Amino acid sequence: MLATPAPSSSETRDNTAFDALLWALSRPGLPRSLPEPGEASIIAALLDRECRVHSADPLLMPEIMRTGAELTDIEHADHVFLGTMAGIEPLVQIATGSDFYPDDGATIIIRARLGTGQTLRLTGPGVDGSVTVQVDGLPDGFWAARMSHMRYPMGFELFLLDEDQVIGVPRSTTVEVL
Amino acid sequence: MSLSTLTKPWEAMSYGFLDGSAKRELRRKILKSVAVPGCQMPYASREVPMARGWGTGGLQVSLTLVNPQTRVKVIDQGADDSVNAASIRRFIARVAGTPTTMDTLEADLIQSRHRIPEEILREDQVLVLQVPNPEPLRSVQPNMSIARQMHADADYGRMWLQLYEQIVRSGRVMQGASYPSLVHGRHVMTPSPIPRWDVPKLHMAKHLTILSAGREKRIFAVPPYTRVEPLVFSDVPYKIEEHGALTCTRSGTKGFFMNEIPQDDGSSAFEVSDSEWGVKTIRANDREAETRGETWYKDGEMPQ
Structure with a gap:
């Protein structure tokens, strides 16, 4: 009889982090819990030497470098860590892929505060009817800039991170600011 | 930085058979496929100890998603006890230590070949479908570069023509399985060779469906609450x-x-x-x- 395989602690962390990200993106607007606060578990679950990464937050650099991912400027990056955003300028430079390969659109991770501030109504795939969320800490005009920068199926995926809580906003989601 | 921080402790085998880089590749591509429902995303399909075409795509997705608490059900044409289903179920349990079940309601993850269970799936369940041929346009456009252009342009006229020709020639749509379906009003996908009976189950379903073709190296998904409409003419209704x-x-x-x-x-x-x-x-x-x-x-x- 073979021994039952047991996951290592890093495997458990990556699996839990991905589970949170997958369900956050499948059910936009509903918060999920990462195994620990901050971007570290997302970096470990998704990034390796295949990736090109841009980080506006220098504190994440050691973590990203450890994965072996290539550091690049924002328009060529497939994973972008924007930390807490001061202005919307970075948003318009983000890669949105092409109609041929929509998967070349980037994945963006932003720090925000969930449960306070601006009220948003989300509709689209993964949302049963509509869902409202409150998000604070994003620059003015963020959602308008997102909408004008994307033309479905081109676009990018957003993960809004508040400590260990994460909500996903895929490109297929329509966001209304109430 | 020291050598010990760059390496991981020795393990006899990666948990869940796939190594870290294979899992990360699948994770990235699963996220993208959920974000663009029905759009085929190319991915680096790895070798698994099973011949390509026997469910390797579905198996890779299942192995990426499982943890020791995930209860796994595997079906093959609806049956839990066929050789293919039993082998895949035993393999997942052996390499990932997962509990298994045959009950649809108890399962957290259902890997399926060509059927969707008759009982309604819940919001927390994941259905993984094995896909032999992910390209719905292949019968009308064998050149996959041109087919990609057609998907980019949402140019599905030839799909309609194919259905029209079947009706003219045979009096009804002859497509029995893998009935082409429009997802989220944008991409036409093949729902894998599930019978026409099962296609309406995907429309606005509560569960997440991930479709993976290991041999063809493409993955696509239908998130919960997403429109999946079989291609039909307004005067020739869809028939199960x-x-x-x-x-x-x-x-x-x-x-x-x-x-x-x-x-x-x-x-x-x-x-x-x-x-x-x-x-x-x-x-x-x-x-x-x-x-x-x-x-x-x-x-x-x-x-x-």
């Missing part, structure tokens, strides 16, 4: 198989998708395709505790 009035000879259940079993005298007997549903019905007939959940089809009809 006429199984609504058939009765299973073994369990007596009626109004579900059936396997036809030819008899010696030239007639046919029928047996319910979802084997666990048949088992549950037999148990209920024997006055054991009721374990059947709510089904998509009621009295052989899909409620609108």
Whole structure:
């Protein structure tokens, strides 16, 4: 009889982090819990030497470098860590892929505060009817800039991170600011 | 930085068979496929100890998603006990230590070849479908570069033409399985070779569906609450198989998708395709505790 395989602690962390990200993106607007606060578990679950990464937050650099991912400027990056955003300028430079390969659109991770501030109504795939969320800490005009920068199926995926809580906003989601 | 921080402790085998880089590749591509419902995303499909075309794509997704708490169900054409299903289920349990089940309602993750279970799946369940041919345009455009251009342009005229030709030639749409379906109003996908009976179950479903083709190295997904509309002409309605009035000879259940079993005298007997549903019905007939959940089809009809 073979021994039952047991996951290592890093495997458990990556699996839990991905589970949170997958369900956050499948059910936009509903918060999920990462195994620990901050971007570290997302970096470990998704990034390796295949990736090109841009980080506006220098504190994440050691973590990203450890994965072996290539550091690049924002328009060529497939994973972008924007930390807490001061202005919307970075948003318009983000890669949105092409109609041929929509998967070349980037994945963006932003720090925000969930449960306070601006009220948003989300509709689209993964949302049963509509869902409202409150998000604070994003620059003015963020959602308008997102909408004008994307033309479905081109676009990018957003993960809004508040400590260990994460909500996903895929490109297929329509966001209304109430 | 030291060498020890760059390495991981030695392990006899990666948990869940796939190594870290294979899992990260699948994670990234699963996220993208959920974000663009129905769009085929290319991915680096790895070798697994199974021949390509026997469910390697589905297996890779399952192995990426599982943890020791994930209860796994594997079906092959509706049956839990066929060789392919039993082998995949045993393999996942052996390399990932997961509990297994045959009950649709108990399962957290269902890997399936060519059927969707008859009981309604919940919001926390994931359905992984094995896909032999992910390209719905292949029969009308064998050049995959041109097919990609057609997907980019949402140019699906030839799909309609194909359906029209079938109606002209045969009086009805002849497409039996993998009926082309429009997802989220943008991408036409093949729902894997599930029968026409199963396609309406994907429309605005509560569960997440991930479709993965290991040999063709493409992955696509249908998130919960997403429109999945079979391509039909407005004056030729979509038709499911006429199984609504058939009765299973073994369990007596009626109004579900059936396997036809030819008899010696030239007639046919029928047996319910979802084997666990048949088992549950037999148990209920024997006055054991009721374990059947709510089904998509009621009295052989899909409620609108």
